[in-house]
Amino acid sequence: MARLKAMLVVGARPQLIKSAPIVKEIIAHHRQISLTLIHSGQHYDREMSAIFFRELKMPAPLANLRAGSGSHGTQTATIMKRLERLILKARPRVVLVPGDTNTTLAAALAAVKLGVSVAHIEAGLRSGDMTMPEEINRRLADHCSRLLFAPTRTALHNLKEEGLGRLAHLTGDTMVDALHAVMPEVQRRQQAVLRSLGLRGQAYLLVTLHRPSNVDNLNRLHRIQLALCRVARTLPVVFLVHPRTRAKLIELKALRGLKARVILTGPQGYLETLCLLKNAGCVLTDSGGMQKESFLLQVPCITLRDATEWPETLAHKNNRLLARPELIPEVVSSTMVRTSLEESARMVTNPFGDGHASRRIARILEESF
Ligand code: UD1
Numbered sequence: 001m002a003r004l005k006a007m008l009v010v011g012a013r014p015q016l017i018k019s020a021p022i023v024k025e026i027i028a029h030h031r032q033i034s035l036t037l038i039h040s041g042q043h044y045d046r047e048m049s050a051i052f053f054r055e056l057k058m059p060a061p062l063a064n065l066r067a068g069s070g071s072h073g074t075q076t077a078t079i080m081k082r083l084e085r086l087i088l089k090a091r092p093r094v095v096l097v098p099g100d101t102n103t104t105l106a107a108a109l110a111a112v113k114l115g116v117s118v119a120h121i122e123a124g125l126r127s128g129d130m131t132m133p134e135e136i137n138r139r140l141a142d143h144c145s146r147l148l149f150a151p152t153r154t155a156l157h158n159l160k161e162e163g164l165g166r167l168a169h170l171t172g173d174t175m176v177d178a179l180h181a182v183m184p185e186v187q188r189r190q191q192a193v194l195r196s197l198g199l200r201g202q203a204y205l206l207v208t209l210h211r212p213s214n215v216d217n218l219n220r221l222h223r224i225q226l227a228l229c230r231v232a233r234t235l236p237v238v239f240l241v242h243p244r245t246r247a248k249l250i251e252l253k254a255l256r257g258l259k260a261r262v263i264l265t266g267p268q269g270y271l272e273t274l275c276l277l278k279n280a281g282c283v284l285t286d287s288g289g290m291q292k293e294s295f296l297l298q299v300p301c302i303t304l305r306d307a308t309e310w311p312e313t314l315a316h317k318n319n320r321l322l323a324r325p326e327l328i329p330e331v332v333s334s335t336m337v338r339t340s341l342e343e344s345a346r347m348v349t350n351p352f353g354d355g356h357a358s359r360r361i362a363r364i365l366e367e368s369f
Contacts, residue, residue: 003034004369007092007111009083011040011067011103013048014289017270018098018122020056021177021358027059030362036090040079040103041066045243051269056178072102072133079106087114093369094119094147098174100138112144117369121361123148123168124155125288125309132213134288135309147368149361151175152312152351171360172353175292179274180355186274193275197238197263205235205332206280207262208273210242214286214304218252220325221245224304225254227328232261235332238276239264281336284328291319292352300335302328312351 006026010019019037026035039061043049053060065082067075079102087095087110095111097104098121108118120141127135142148148164150156151173159168194201207228215221231237239262241249246266249255258264268276277283278297283290286304291313294301301319313319322331 001032003032004094004366005034005036005090005092006094006096006365007036007038007087007090008096008098009038009040009103009107010061010098011042011065011079012099012101013043013052013267014287015098015101015103016049016052016056016058017178017289018174019096020052020058021174021181022096022098022121022361023058024181025358025362029359030366032366033362036092037061038083038086038107039064040083040106041068042075042079042101042103044068045267047267047269048243055182055270067103067106076102076106076109079103080110083107083110084114087111087116092116094365096121096365097141097145098122100125100134100141102133102137104141105137108141108144117146118144119147119149119365120145121149121174122151122155124150124152124157124159124164126155126158127307127309129307132211138309147364149357149364151353151357154311154351169360169364171364172355172357173292174357174361175289176296176350176352176355177358178270179293179296182271182274185271186278189271190275190279193272194279197265197276199236199238199263199276199279201279202281203236204280205231205237206276206283206285207237207239208242208283208285208287208290209239209304210244211286211305212244215242215245215248218248221248221252222254223325224328225249225252225258227325228258229261230329231332235281235336237262238280240268240273240276241265242267282332284332295319296350296352302331302335304328315351 026033041064067078094117096119097107111118148168149171156170282300283294284302291310295313295318306323
């Protein structure tokens with residue numbers, strides 16, 4: 001029987017995490033699938049890409065399209081143009097696109113317009129906010145896919161509502177698989193990571209912010225900066241600064257002032273981030289992945305947004321949406337207190353699956369072609 005030629009296109013940090021368990025599963029157990037890995041080059045810094053390949057033990061991609069940064073149109077179009085050539089040359093039966101980045105949309109469009117089937121990993125998420133680039137990307141990717149891998153029941157429901165139910169499969173979330181795989185290493189490293197930053201477990205606020213809605217508006221970023229400095233008067237604050245956020249803080253001339261009060265580091269690898277997340281008293285973020293990871297690791301989360309595509313995390317008050325930066329200090333202190341009180345109430349069920357999503361995805365892929 002001819003092997004199924006599949007192409008997996010990644011490019012941004014979260015896509016590497018979501019894809020790693022699938023790559024591992026296919027290589028180990030699905031010899032019938034011949035998998036080609038392509039990197040769009042959307043993320044290119046070592047700490048945004050290469051470190052994830054190493055930590056997640058991913059094979060090197062066959063090609064890097066070196067699309068780099070740029071406006072959404074330019075980035076998406078560059079990836080499409082360069083990927084089209086590769087698809088024509090490699091002639092895969094199916095192109096796998098994980099997540100909701102510009103790389104996801106570009107790869108889905110390039111493939112479907114060449115008549116190649118698209119399979120969307122992490123299909124069906126909806127925040128309802130079409131001003132978010134990710135919402136546009138995920139909706140469009142879903143609607144040009146032939147196979148939709150839904151991580152949660154809510155995602156499956158959303159797909160059914162949009163008439164896509166017959167293409168959808170409930171698989172669970174591959175981020176759970178990824179988390180399970182690295183947990184032993186996280187346990188081993190965590191104390192050293194805390195020590196290196198002079199932190200005590202459960203006694204600091206971990207911050208990651210990179211959404212355009214928070215960091216591109218300098219007025220809002222200024223308000224966030226003031227709020228973090230206020231928190232830092234009573235609680236250590238560790239801020240993992242994404243390149244986009246760093247550029248905006250520099251524009252705001254706020255980097256030095258923040259550095260005097262808050263522990264600032266560049267983006268961290270997957271393992272270090274999980275070490276810091278697992279031991280935090282509370283996390284303040286706008287990342288989809290961190291909302292989920294904090295839920296799974298039972299760390300209270302404050303999401304600095306007014307909507308989330310992961311409504312499951314709001315259950316048991318594990319995650320809380322916060323729109324106004326001014327309220328950060330107050331909400332952080334009440335969240336830290338609440339944690340110990342509601343410890344037993346959290347984590348009743350895990351809506352993100354059992355850690356075997358990749359196995360299901362690989363099997364469905366094999367059976368579908
Ligand atoms: C992208 C995704 C977002 C995801 C995030 C994870 C889109 C629309 N957004 O956002 O969904 O949550 O990745 O990080 O696809 N930069 C560097 N080095 C890099 C990469 C980027 O310095 O390796 C800088 C560039 O100045 C660039 C900016 O970061 O302009 C933003 O990068 P970009 O890829 O446009 O989007 P992210 O904000 O990372």
